[in-house]
Amino acid sequence: MSLLIHKSRSAAPKNVNQQLIVECGPMRISIPGKGIRGLLKTIETTFQDTITLLGETYEKSDLANRLDPTKTVAPFSSQGRTILCSNGVWRKAYEVDRIISLVEIDPSDIVPLPPHFRGAEREWFAGLFFFEEALVLIINLDWLVTPTDVVPWRPEVGAGHAPLESEGGLTSVFPV
Amino acid sequence: MLQSQTSGKKTVVSKQWVTVFSVGGRRFAAGMEEVSGIVQWPSVVPVPSQTPFVNAVAWRGKEVLPIFDLARQFHLIIESDPPLCLLAKHEDGIMAVRIDSDMPILQLVDRASIQLSDGADPVVVGKCTIDDQPIDFLCLSKLGKPLA
Numbered sequence: 386m387s388l389l390i391h392k393s394r395s396a397a398p399k400n401v402n403q404q405l406i407v408e409c410g411p412m413r414i415s416i417p418g419k420g421i422r423g424l425l426k427t428i429e430t431t432f433q434d435t436i437t438l439l440g441e442t443y444e445k446s447d448l449a450n451r452l453d454p455t456k457t458v459a460p461f462s463s464q465g466r467t468i469l470c471s472n473g474v475w476r477k478a479y480e481v482d483r484i485i486s487l488v489e490i491d492p493s494d495i496v497p498l499p500p501h502f503r504g505a506e507r508e509w510f511a512g513l514f515f516f517e518e519a520l521v522l523i524i525n526l527d528w529l530v531t532p533t534d535v536v537p538w539r540p541e542v543g544a545g546h547a548p549l550e551s552e553g554g555l556t557s558v559f560p561v
Numbered sequence: 562m563l564q565s566q567t568s569g570k571k572t573v574v575s576k577q578w579v580t581v582f583s584v585g586g587r588r589f590a591a592g593m594e595e596v597s598g599i600v601q602w603p604s605v606v607p608v609p610s611q612t613p614f615v616n617a618v619a620w621r622g623k624e625v626l627p628i629f630d631l632a633r634q635f636h637l638i639i640e641s642d643p644p645l646c647l648l649a650k651h652e653d654g655i656m657a658v659r660i661d662s663d664m665p666i667l668q669l670v671d672r673a674s675i676q677l678s679d680g681a682d683p684v685v686v687g688k689c690t691i692d693d694q695p696i697d698f699l700c701l702s703k704l705g706k707p708l709a
Contacts, residue, residue, distance in 0.1 A: 411607050452609035499618065500653040501627040501705065504611030513618070513625060520606045520620055 401489040404514075406521055407468070407481040410449040410456045413521045415514075416479075418487065420470045420526040427458075427465035427480050436469065436478050443469050443478035451479070452509065458482045475530040490514050495523065575672040579698070581691055582647055582665035584658075585637025588696045590668075590689040595701040597648035597655055599665055614705060619646070619657050626657040629704045634684075649701035656704060681709045 403418030423438050430436055436443045445467065449456040458465060464483035470476065495512040511523040578593035603619040605628060610616040617628040629649070632639050641662040649656045668691060675698055677687040683706040689698040 412609070413606070496625050498608075499625060499627040501615050501629075501651065501656060502608065502610055502612050503615075503705075506608065506610045506612065509609065515620075515623070519604065520618060520625065522606075522608060 400492055402492050402495070403487065403489050404521075404523060405468070405487050406485040406516060407448070407466070408483045408485055409458060409481050410453070412449075412452070413485060413516070413519065414448070414452075414481075415488075415516075415521050415523050416468060416470065416529070417511075417523070417526045420472055420530065421468060422471050422476070423469035424484070425467045425469070425478075426463075427467045428461060428463065430467050430478075431461065436467065438469060441471070441476055443471075443476045445478045445480065448479040448481050470526065470530050472526050472530050475532060477530045477532075479529070486516070488516060576669050577672050577675070579668055579670055579689060579691075580647075580665050581668055581696070583661040583663055584632050584635065585639050586661065587635065587637055588691065588694075589631075589699050590670075590691060590696050591649075591699045591701045593667060595650050596665075597650050599660075600646045600648065602644045602646045602659060603657070612705065613707075624655075626655060628657045628659065631658050631660075631704070649704060651704055652702045656701075658701075658704070683707075683709065 404415035405418055405421055406413055406415045422441070422443075425436065430445065434445055436445060447457050449458045458480045459482050462482065465480060466484050467478050467480050469478050495514050497512050498507060498510050508528050509525055511525045513520045513522055515521075579590045580593050580596045581588055581590050582599075583589070600621070603621055603626070605617050605619045607617050608615075614630040614634050615627055616630065619626045619628055626648070629651075631637075639659060639661060643662060644659050645662055645664070647658040647660045647665065649658050670689060670691070674690045675687055676689075676695075678685070680686070683703040684700055685697045686700045687698045688695040690696075
């Protein structure tokens with residue numbers, strides 16, 4: 386049985402958005418499919434800080450811990466997976482508790498984070514969508530893979546710097 | 562604005578409907594016009610967040626509602642089960658607030674009985690006397706706003 390589920394209104398969607406839904410602590414989070422470079426069993430990478438695949442190196446992190454420092458994914462779980470992600474510029478590997486599903490969703494089914502959320506979470510999440518009668522948070526791929534010591538490029542602070550473009554939809558960054 | 566007669570002398574008394582609800586056993590009041598409804602507590606998903614007291618969303622049908630954790634702001638614990646959901650008319654849109662299972666009441670009070678504070682706190686805007694007891698009067702449209 387295929388992992389991919391079509392969750393779109395029409396039989397032949399024109400502009401679908403592939404999302405990998407994962408479980409991370411108490412949350413269900415989806416990672417844009419365009420940013421996924423590989424999937425590994427976490428138990429096979431437990432004692433590695435970095436993972437190298439096809440000549441590219443991915444620094445490993447815990448996704449639950451990145452979002453909430455008080456939480457971590459379950460260690461040594463047979464269902465745990467490590468997801469290799471890239472936006473074309475930056476790469477990172479994230480441990481998650483388990484893979485739920487790979488779905489195709491219509492962009493019109495994605496709702497933005499309500500404006501009441503005013504903090505850094507606006508940068509962390511690109512929106513929400515319904516899956517199996519529950520809400521799933523879509524993670525912002527650029528935030529997910531950009532090193533934490535890289536400040537997002539903004540016109541007001543980076544006048545004169547040409548923004549970098551990438552296949553992953555990266556707006557722009559510059560190292561500090 | 563209602564009119565009342567007192568001691569044969571005509572006076573104009575301004576009245577206001579307030580919603581009185583409880584969170585963790587503590588009562589609060591808010592203007593009726595700031596309450597969109599009271600519903601059963603809906604399904605909720607946590608949202609990692611740095612916005613104070615806003616760290617989950619609920620949904621009703623296809624409507625996504627951010628949740629304001631009023632109990633946490635006032636260091637209260639809701640033990641009544643199942644809780645109710647007060648739909649607050651926040652300035653950014655409807656917000657869900659978890660309240661005790663005791664059904665809120667509507668009460669008509671004199672505006673004069675609402676003691677407004679200095680305005681430094683945009684949420685707790687004053688005290689309202691209900692059943693001879695002062696309770697915090699909240700401005701639900703400003704939930705989450707920091708002190709001035």
